[in-house]
Amino acid sequence: MTTENPDETLFAADEPESYGKHSTGILPGHVLKRLIRARREVVATEEFDDAQIQPASIDLRLGPVAWRMRASFLPGPNATVQEKLSNAVLHEIDISNGAVLETGCVYVVPLLESADFSFRVSGIANPKSSTGRLDVFTRLITDRAQSFDRVETGYKGPLYAEISPRTFPVLVRKGSRLNQLRVRRGNPQFTDTQLRRLHAESPLVDCEPNIEDGLGLSVDLIGTDSGPQIGWRAKHHTNIIDIDRRGVLDPREFWDPIEPSKSGNIVLDPDEFYILASREAVAIPPEYAAEMVPFNPLVGEFRVHYAGFFDPGFGYTQGRPPSARAVLEVRSHEVPFILEHGQIIGRLVFERLTEVPVEAYGEGIGSHYQRQGLKLSKHFTD
Structure with missing residues (x-):
């Protein structure tokens, strides 16, 4: 963790709990830090790193295992990701110390972060710029999801990354950051x-x-x-x-x-x-x-x-x-x-x-x- 400027770290002195000047919109990095410190909206099994927090998003980290899948899938409104895995997993890969994801294959990796969204809070995910420029197709999945890269309002549960390298084989490990999450309060329209x-x-x-x-x-x-x-x-x-x-x-x-x-x-x-x-x-x-x-x-x-x-x-x-x-x-x-x-x-x-x-x-x-x-x-x- 960065310690040179404690006011800007995740564990700085308490700040007023609010979502910002406007009641709706995308949450900026300093608000995300405040909420994370209070264990609100986004939580993780391991301590957050300041480097994960971007100006308007959070970098999500891969967990220690990856599942090689027969095919891509969505769990649908009546199932969790775990409930769907039994019919789709080919084998499990330990990526704690690094493993290669091959081109043309589909993998699902549980993320270290999970959502604990409150009323009116939702999320949208995308690959990081460096991920997209390598032609690594990466999408976020949640339990009971009917679409990729969307975290529904009030969702509380685990997050998963579906990863499919299209051109280059890539070496990943626990903690690698391939996609990012924007957290939104409300749904303001911009005409x-x-x-x-x-x-x-x-x-x-x-x-x-x-x-x-x-x-x-x-x-x-x-x-x-x-x-x-x-x-x-x-x-x-x-x-x-x-x-x-x-x-x-x-x-x-x-x-x-x-x-x-x-x-x-x-x-x-x-x-x-x-x-x-x-x-x-x-x-x-x-x-x-x-x-x-x-x-x-x-x-x-x-x-x-x-x-x-x-x-x-x-x-x-x-x-x-x-x-x-x-x-x-x-x-x-x-x-x-x-x-x-x-x-x-x-x-x-x-x-x-x-x-x-x-x-x-x-x-x-x-x-x-x-x-x-x-x-x-x-x-x-x-």
């Missing part, structure tokens, strides 16, 4: 009218915004930042990636660079995984958080952005233009698809926090992707 007003007050993108059911983001296929390439395509049959080791891997052992074409487009090959970047630079004001939602499948044969959370402060510096590109994790489907420069391929939906976080996303807290352009996960050298 397109409010989004236009917010952009007028604090620019969200560095161009005229496309606002319709959220903020549209388009793809850069010509190299807006004048870099040597416009993307990366994942290689197959690579070495293992240790999920907890930063900055140690040579990108070209795992990725092929993609250079811009004269036509300004790219053909997505079936079942390939790409890292691309948005044409727009993005900024998330400190009192707001955003999520990239699944895009309408009717506009293209691809899926964009496994890791959908954008933290308050991402790409934001007061008085300056937006400074960070959204990195787009793109997986094609059954048929080749031509992606054009400037094509809208994702939308950000915004939500207010209950109050401004004490520490927003940025260099000050060691955020890895602030001011990013096209960027691979933190596991690779620059």
Whole structure:
């Protein structure tokens, strides 16, 4: 635990018990710390680490065992996860000191954290950015769940991660953090009218915004930042990636660079995984958080952005233009698809926090992707 500034640790002096200035919204990091200290809303079998608490979310930790599954599943409204395991588990794996999760396989891992949500409190989960950029498909499951990545209002019970590496085999261990949880009180709506007003007050993108059911983001296929390439395509049959080791891997052992074409487009090959970047630079004001939602499948044969959370402060510096590109994790489907420069391929939906976080996303807290352009996960050298 960090001890240099005791007022900011999980065990600081008592603070007023509230959810923040606003009665509804996403809970910021300092409120989450307060609630965790009081053993409210989110509890764990082991002591929390300060590093788990992000500006608007909690990193969730893997427990000591993983179950290799026959297939993915949801327990449904009348069963717990444990009750469903007997018909789906192939074998149990001890990951206490590390184990490899193979590509093309499905695993379920009990998490060290569990929910103890009160009235009006719910949660939404997503893979961490570094997880999504490795093409590790990770989803949260709860007892009696009818959908992934959702923790219903008032839920009290265990949390599980479903993990399926799609491209690279990964080494994980007890305590590895692959996904994150946002905790919300109430269900405030944020309309397109409010989004236009917010952009007028604090620019969200560095161009005229496309606002319709959220903020549209388009793809850069010509190299807006004048870099040597416009993307990366994942290689197959690579070495293992240790999920907890930063900055140690040579990108070209795992990725092929993609250079811009004269036509300004790219053909997505079936079942390939790409890292691309948005044409727009993005900024998330400190009192707001955003999520990239699944895009309408009717506009293209691809899926964009496994890791959908954008933290308050991402790409934001007061008085300056937006400074960070959204990195787009793109997986094609059954048929080749031509992606054009400037094509809208994702939308950000915004939500207010209950109050401004004490520490927003940025260099000050060691955020890895602030001011990013096209960027691979933190596991690779620059």
